[in-house]
Structure formats: structure tokens, C-alpha cells
Amino acid sequence: LDSYAYNQNQLNANHRWSVIKIEGASFTTPFKVTIKVENDAGGHNIEDEMVYIDRLLQVYHKYGQEEPILDETQSGILKDDYSYEVYPVYREEHYQLTDIEVYHNGERLNDIGIDDLDEGALSGTVTPITIDKKGTISVAYAKIVFIYKKVEAGELTITKKLSKAPSRGSSRIFDIFIYGPEGKMYTVSLAPGQSVTLNGLEYGQYRIEEIVPMNYKSIKGNGSLIEISEDTPKVEVVIENKVHNNSWFYHEDVKENSFKVESGDE
DSSP, rough: HHHHOOOOOOOOTTTTOOOOOOOOOOOOOEEEEEEEOOOOOOOOOEEEEEEEEEEEEEEEETTTOOOOOOOTTOOOOOOOTTEEOOOOOSSSOOEEEEEEEETTTTEEOOSSSGGGGGGTTTTEEOOOEESSEEEEEEEEEEEEEEEEEEOEEEEEEEEEEEEEEOSSSTTTOEEEEEEGGGGGGEEEEEOOTTTTEEEEEEEEEEEEEOOOTTTTTEEEEETTEEOOSSSOOOOEEEEEEEEOOOOOOOHHHTOOOOOOOOOSOO
């Protein structure tokens, strides 16, 4: 705070500074400070002294109807050039970023929002303003509020179906891969007639790929692209194969190898 108070030319060897540490408080700029000095301590009282923070950055997150929460990790001071780079923070529960409120020096910038995120980050530079307070100083204040709404988690049900199952191989297990948003992948293994439901899925596009075994042919569902969204939070997909008996042997005819691995010199 010393940058606000006095022109350095006004200081002399008789001036003394008091350092006050205030924890757990959220400041805006400017704010007033009152300090009472005990009679025998020497010095002067400060009455409603206006204090300006020269490079303040505050980041908040507002989840649903809750009060905004101060992000203590990202908040602090602007960079030397009065710039910042901040990020939304999503809870473990499913929240969707719906809006960003940006204030520079107390004024709302209505032309900045979600579309201004670049690789998940919001960057900006505050134009400092000059304040005449016992000397001319420059101050800059940025406040960013990320606003989220809670969305219901998605749900995907996959059913395995086999057309004209042979007597051998009717209990065969089929491996199915589900590729989701942000590089996430899920794997399920199903026998014909079985179903599985994946819960807690993020909204977005999913691709379903089955490893089709030898002697089987995919006839439905394999390679499907489905969208889980607020409008369609629950999706069901049927993966169906049929027997394709054109091979000389069956995929199930696997013989365990008889090689042994022994320790010792080769």
C-alpha cells in the first residue's frame, strides 16, 4: 500500500511505517482505513484514510444459486503490465459454464464472455487510471466472475444382441469401447442379451466401437456417434452382430501355448 500514500519526495528520515497484515478478507479498491494509535506509542491516528490498491485482481466462481466464492489461488495482483490470465474451475459435480462477468476498474465489460476463452483461459489487460492522492499514481482493478449452472449427468445404456446365435459361442463375451469428450474412454464387456448403463457422463459426443470377432459380422450399432445433452441426457444403443461362418476355424478355438520360460543363461 505504500505506493499510494505519499510522494517519495515528501518522505524524510523521521517517517516511520507500520505494517498491518489482514487475512481472510476480500478487498475492493479503494477502501478506507482507520488506525488508532495508543497515546504512549507515539505517532498519529489515521481517520478514514482512502487506500488504493494499484494492481488488484479478484476471481470468483458462482455455482448455481450459491454466493460467489473467491478463488484465493488465482486472485492477487495483476502482472506488471496490468494483464491477467485466469481459468474457470469446475466442481466434481456436473456444472456448465454459462457466463463470465468481467469488470475493469469497477465497470462491467459487456462485450467479453465465454467466446473469449482461449484454450480454456480468459486473458485481458486493464487500462490503469490515475488517482490524485498526495501525488499522482496509477491504479488498475480487475474482477472476473465465472458463472456456472448445474446440469444433470448423462446416461448411456448399451445392449448386446446376437442374431441367430450358434450353439457354440452363444455365451461369448464382446468388448465394446466408448470414446467420449476430452479424450475419455470407457470399456465394457457384454455377452449376448446383456446390458450395461454408464452413469455420470459429461454432455458431449460419444463414439461406440466394438471389436468384432472372427466369424461375426456387425449389423447394427457399431461405430455409432451419439450426443448426450441437456435435451437428451439418456441414450440407449443396441450393438448387434450375426454369425458369419466363412472361416476355416473359429475365433473361440484358441489353444494355450506350451512354451516355457526358464531362468538362466541363454
